[in-house]
Amino acid sequence: MSFFQQVKTLVSKEILLEWRSKHAINSILLYIVSTVFVCYQAFKSVDTLVWNALFWIILLFASINAISRSFVQESQYRQLYYYSIVSAKAVILSKIIYNMLLMVFLSIIAYFVYSIVFRNPVGDPLIYFIAILLGGVSFATVFTMVSGISSKTGNNSTIMAVLSFPVVIPLLIVLIKLSQNALQGLDRAISYGEIGVLLAINVITITISLLLFPYLWRD
Amino acid sequence: MYYMKTLMLTFLSIICLLRMAVAQPQMAQIEMATGLRSSGKIWVVVLVVLTLIIGVFLYLFSIDRKIRKLENHK
Amino acid sequence: MMRKNWWKILAAVMVSSSVVAGFMGPVPVLPILNETIRNIYFHVPMWFSMIVLYLISVIFSVKYLNSGERNHDIMAVEAVNVGILFCFLGLLTGMQWANITWGDPWPNDPKLNGSAIATLMYLAYLVLRNALEEEQKRAKISAVYNIFAFPIMIVLLYILPKLTDSLHPGSGGNSTFSDIDMDHNIRPIFYTAVIGWILTGIWICTLRYRLRLVENNRNKLD
Known part of the structure; x- marks a missing residue:
């Protein structure tokens, strides 16, 4: 089997497994909805800065929960x-x-749940959507490798948080800045720098993961 | 032995660097601590800091020697 | 190399002469900074030494993954340990300086936040090492994390401050070193201080490394 075929098979296997045992993805969805609802109950109405920060924090914790089991479940x-x-x-x-x-x-x-529950005007929806997509992708690339590392320490979830936060904070800073630009509807040319940095970080992370994982795995 | 070398080299290089330092800064309204400098008391501060630094380095050298002894011991 | 003396003497000479010249040499007369510009000889070298030590640590982590030799792992850890020491020194001196010139020990500055996050990263590295019991596994997994975290830290320290406004020179809307503070009087003293402190950091690191080796040999004999 060629390399790409292997990758394709493995990805479809993951999706199949996820589809068969729906409880994992359902619990994450429920987690997101209930966090959004708790935040809504606590804040009722907020200004844009807090709205934006809250969204990223919810997404951050949801993604840690979703990805931390990617190596543990096997x-x-x-x-x-x-x-x-x-x-x-x-x-x-x-x-x-x-x-x-x-x-x-x-x-x-x-994003849909959050914007339905918490109404807030977004100045430039396209850029905000790109920010969300990039955010999801970046969280995935960083957390996958970190969860691989932390799974070697005996599935300790504290270790996962400790290891991933310092790595993910720079991403979060750039993401919040980018989405803040989008919320205020600033000129798109301003945001290109941030999008470039995010893409570069993703490329770097994926490359390093590919280089390092063979060492991690050989046990 | 190192100590002597260190001290001598230190003072030599201080002299070299100080010779570059004779050029006087231009005077402006911005306040610099010229009083402290002209009275020469600044040298007391320099001496104290220098003593501290040299003390730390001598300590490092002595640790270095101890480790060397341990390494040669086995 | 590690047991030679000349570069240790050089480190001592460079640091102590930069202290004297740093106090007595001429400095540009600047508003706000006034005499505190002299801190550039003492505060900034801490960051240079920290970066060099972390770089050494990453290099030895890579070497460890290639060779599997235990000594390389020991060197990587000790470089991180000494790097964290320099990082705290840099943070403390920076806070003292900032309190006087910017009126706040922790202004919301990307470089400050960046270095605080970098500290967290290397503290996490040490926590990870403590969490793993088995020695070979610990060495390997922590080496992987070290190499994984380093490029992100570089991005953090160099690219982020350029994106946002910073109080530090050389980033955001501020002018660089070469414009204001780095006139030809400052430069030689500054580089002397930087090289001196980097050598000192490496020296402390090798001392700790050699101690660990001696310890290990002793354990083997018992």
């Missing part, structure tokens, strides 16, 4: 089985792609 024996039939790079790439799809799906749902 037993040691199954991982050993993968190890014997596919390359390590195919495994990490398929995980990243699957998590990207999952995060894009989750963040769009989160």
